[in-house]
Amino acid sequence: MNPYQLIMNVQQRMQQDPDFANKFNKAVSELNxxxxxxQRVIQIAQISDESQREQAMERLPKDAKHAVKRILGLLDEYNIYK
Incomplete structure (x- = not known):
């Protein structure tokens, strides 16, 4: 999935599910x-191989890892990037 499709899927889910929107917006505010x-989170979300995704996340700053894990968890939980 390209970044544009990912963003469109997230926006669509946010319009349909206020609970997802609140969780996602809170995590994104930490990323800001x-x-x-x-940009790096979008790239990581596109990695389909779990071990490669974990390696990419390990290279992130410590203060960002928690927020990134929450966002990726939300994308996975709501089946947005698959």
Whole structure:
């Protein structure tokens, strides 16, 4: 899935599910504190191999890892990027 499709799927889910929207917005607000991190999260979300995704996440700043894991968990839980 390309970044545009991912964003469109997230926006669609946010319109349909206020609970998802609240959780997602809270995690994204944490990401906004780290410059350039949003782009990196989109790239990580596109990695289908779990071990490669974990390696990419390990290279993130410590303060960003928790928020990224929450976002990826939400995307997985709501089947958005599959």
């Amino acid at each position: 504190k780290v410059p350039g991190l949003q």
